[in-house]
Amino acid sequence: MFEIRERAANGRIGRLTTKHGTVTTPTLLPVINPNLNRVTPRQMKQRHGAQMVITNSYIIRKTPALHEKAVKDGVHKLLDWDGPVMTDSGTFQAYVYGDVDVTPEEVVEFQKAIGVDVGTLLDVFTVPETGHEQAEAEMRTTLERTRKAAQAKGDMLLAATVQGGVHLDLREECARELGSIHTDVNPIGGVVPLMEQARYAELTRVILAAKRGLPAGRPVHLFGAGHPLVFPLAAALGCDLFDSASYAKYAKDGRMMFPWGTRSLDELTELPCHCASCQDYANAKELLKAPEGERLDALTHHNLAVSFAEIRRVQQAIHDGDLWELVEERAAQNPALADALRVLKEPQNQIHLERAEPLSGTRALQYRGHHTLARPAVARLHRRILERWTPTKASCLLLPATTKPYSEYYQPRLKGLLNHDPVVETPLGPIPLELDLVWPVAQNVMPQTLDAESQAIIDAYRDAFFKKFDGCDVLPFEPEDAPGEAEGPSHDTLDEFDSRRVRSVARHQFGIEAGDALTKGTLTFRRSPSNRRVRNIKADDVHVASLRARDGLLSLTMDGAKRIMAAGARHRLTLGADAAPFIAEGKNPMAKFVESADQDLRPGDECLLVGPGDVLLAIGRMHLAGWEIGEVERGPAARNRGKAEKDEDA
């Protein structure tokens, strides 16, 4: 019932389908107090764009008037809301009050009876202080109840919560077990104390552990997360749903939420906000003096406006592929988030995060601070250069960074450069000139001076890079080294350089053997008439690939695909006999019909769509990562590019 539509970092824009409509995630489910609603669900939708709400089935069940109406008319009538409704179960009440007077079975039955779209089972809320042994026992109870609830859920979507306290092994195990039980949404529970105490580093570890265990295709709800401060980080880690009553609670306490933190109205002089509510008041004092009801309305709507705007900013950032930028910005606004960001820099987490990181972005990679060069995309770039690029000459010529794209600046000097391996000193470290169009080498916005930690990353990469040149000379570039500067290169020189470029890009993208197979033979090019950039690539007169302007990487043709297949490239999505004919018709390979996939495929990778007997059916572009296949039930695994006869990207 959940489909991944777009992705950035480990975050995704998804669609969750319920009986009462489809919701675009990430999104915030405002908590509706069934007893008292300052803002109705309809207003939430009209004014703030709420798509789904959450209320508490335990409170409805316990309150006779609500109970009766809910059972008679359904929860939607009760709330006067025809969109999707999720209900919580009383777990949080059991945590706050010690116990609740209802059985796990009754909780599920009641939610079914009142017609909720996503019901939650009564799991055990493990607090951060709980020791390993007790947390494990509580987790086993939660799992046992989950198995029963999954049997009983009927057509209600079931939210089954990951517990385990701060014990990461338990979180991962619980998540893995839940993955094997048929449930529909997997909240991460027991985290409200961490958020209340701004323990975001621990929260990050808990989310990472849960996500490691959960199937990639499950929507993840971060229970009780309602402050906009946490949305970008949580979304970047793969959380899809948030909920909170904070907008109302904070308003009641006279507190205003901002994407960068919380301020009490009574300590403000100005209203540093541009929402419609704040705009009605000249300054903070005026709002403070407003009648209580009016003030409470204004603060409630302010908190909702700010929260939903941040949700939209997260969605936009996923769409644009710059969610890391947003996460890093927020980390610079809160010291506890700064600590959370450090967790992501730990090697095992970097490796984990790289597994879902798209191959390239649609916008430039932008520097935001000391985490930028530790992003998975940069680590991948560096690693691939070190592993897949090989010097071909006896000397490396070090070119100063200059106006981008580097190769166009150096084009007039190419003739002299090609006696060496030309390497540009870029803000991302030394990059072979041939790879200068590969995202994000030509697509980044960096400061002139790096912070010390970023510089250390570049220095370490630089050292490793020049180790590859053991036995080669490393020569600084002098303009006089390069004859023919003023004239522009001959066609031959440009072809020679671009042959090197295409071979290096092919290795970078497909690995050494497959890359070499793709580009074997004499290369010839169709070029852009305006800037002479390579568009189509022929190897021994066969069109094997095209070079994409957007990210400097290659799009395969069928002939190219056959070449890398023959070389054993691990870029396959294998479809069964039933699905194969649809692929031939141009349909996208749906994730659930893919029989197997090569694990190292990343979103955005070129892939070989093969049928029974390893027959190449078409070329695809990965939408999922290879390892996600089998964990995702809905939506395509890749986009079918057919026989790739249209030169769509070049």
Place this chain on the structure above:
Amino acid sequence: MFEIRERAANGRIGRLTTKHGTVTTPTLLPVINPNLNRVTPRQMKQRHGAQMVITNSYIIRKTPALHEKAVKDGVHKLLDWDGPVMTDSGTFQAYVYGDVDVTPEEVVEFQKAIGVDVGTLLDVFTVPETGHEQAEAEMRTTLERTRKAAQAKGDMLLAATVQGGVHLDLREECARELGSIHTDVNPIGGVVPLMEQARYAELTRVILAAKRGLPAGRPVHLFGAGHPLVFPLAAALGCDLFDSASYAKYAKDGRMMFPWGTRSLDELTELPCHCASCQDYANAKELLKAPEGERLDALTHHNLAVSFAEIRRVQQAIHDGDLWELVEERAAQNPALADALRVLKEPQNQIHLERAEPLSGTRALQYRGHHTLARPAVARLHRRILERWTPTKASCLLLPATTKPYSEYYQPRLKGLLNHDPVVETPLGPIPLELDLVWPVAQNVMPQTLDAESQAIIDAYRDAFFKKFDGCDVLPFEPEDAPGEAEGPSHDTLDEFDSRRVRSVARHQFGIEAGDALTKGTLTFRRSPSNRRVRNIKADDVHVASLRARDGLLSLTMDGAKRIMAAGARHRLTLGADAAPFIAEGKNPMAKFVESADQDLRPGDECLLVGPGDVLLAIGRMHLAGWEIGEVERGPAARNRGKAEKDEDA
């Protein structure tokens, strides 16, 4: 006509008084196109809180219909706006078109004739590419015209622009010369190309150079600064006024301003904004499809709403004393601003910025990134500890950081600690336990792990600190070292510790000699009944000072003031015979009546208000810095605390 009311970093909340009312700065003057107004000045005020507008006298003068109406009815009627109006002169037009057909004299006369509140003279716009020689010649022309215009200005306030291109010596000289000419507002000009090209590091240098030359009391206008991105940095450097037509130009180009940057509407899917205009549309596509006029209105109001909200955020940050926090946050949102922040870390600029930095903040110092520990307040704390604190024992006992305030945590263990110099390992480095209440030692929010550059600052300070212990043992603290742990200290032990505390704070605040004089003799204390903290301090039974809860520093009594005066403390504000009687009556010492001031006084410092014959009249708290006296014409130099008999802060 300009008064500094509140301050943070080098920024200030000020009040600029004109014939048509008083404006609170920092503020944005929206540019009103006299030919075409999508948003009227009245709407700007009602909807966005604009206080003052700017329009172009050159265009009014050149357009016959406007010219006639302006001369007949005045510029206020022309714009239908009864608030303050500033006009530009045609300088920018001369820059764009090469020349203008009007003399400098005519420009001033015309602005007077149409009744503008702040008129601008026709200076020469020096572009960043201009070499030193030509830039100097242009600057001399500007200065010559300024002298003439100052003669001719009548009762119109005159804006005289600092030019000099990117040549910092010229900027500073031009500013210094303008300071000696009677002008009212000093714009920094010729910076639009720097802002258009995001050359914020150079912009920062130019502003710093201009501010070094200008009198502190002059309001500074950053000409053409209209993107909210630059407001926090420019305000922190001491710019008071901004103006720009960007809100309208960007709207016309379909571009949306955000505090964190600019996005084109057509590349957005969501509207990541909570302003009233954006709230009317479900998403970016819907706004994009709106009729042109409607869309243009929405974008214009969006840009204005975002800009004015950022102005309010800057004002709030100055009020709260956390403007550096905001500057650092913005630097994490833009690589070019990150480079600008580095300029502030250069030693000579750090020294310059410290000169106006208030003594303490009202809120906690919050970590935002690698600049935080390079802030003037932290550098000052470290420097004063190194210069003014002296170990008294043969060994230093290193205490681990713990729950704040440190001394309360360590109180039960005091007896054992006092055989050594107890030093706490805080996030700001090693701090003598006696200074633990001094802002920002007890008032900071730091991450668990510092970035490498911040850590290097702490390490360097730490090394210097322990150099002071040459010959002393540095002992790690073991709980068993401290007898009496469970019991709480006797009154004697607490008094002994607090005597050390008060003596160390006195040295920290007033210097070694004055501090020792203040606390000479036997110290006794009146304590808070609730937490036993020191409130009033008696030395040999004379009440000499009180310890402030807010920032852990001392407020003097008259007796205390006499002690530090006798010890030659350089904390004097000297008033002439005419002003002295008003001080005795409790009036604040107005800046223009102060005859001399000790240069090292900082805003927030205790000061001695003395009259002729060096007679102590009263105690003051500095509002200005000592060196600013003589550069400020309006408002108080300090707050008169009278004989300091009321125990206001303790």
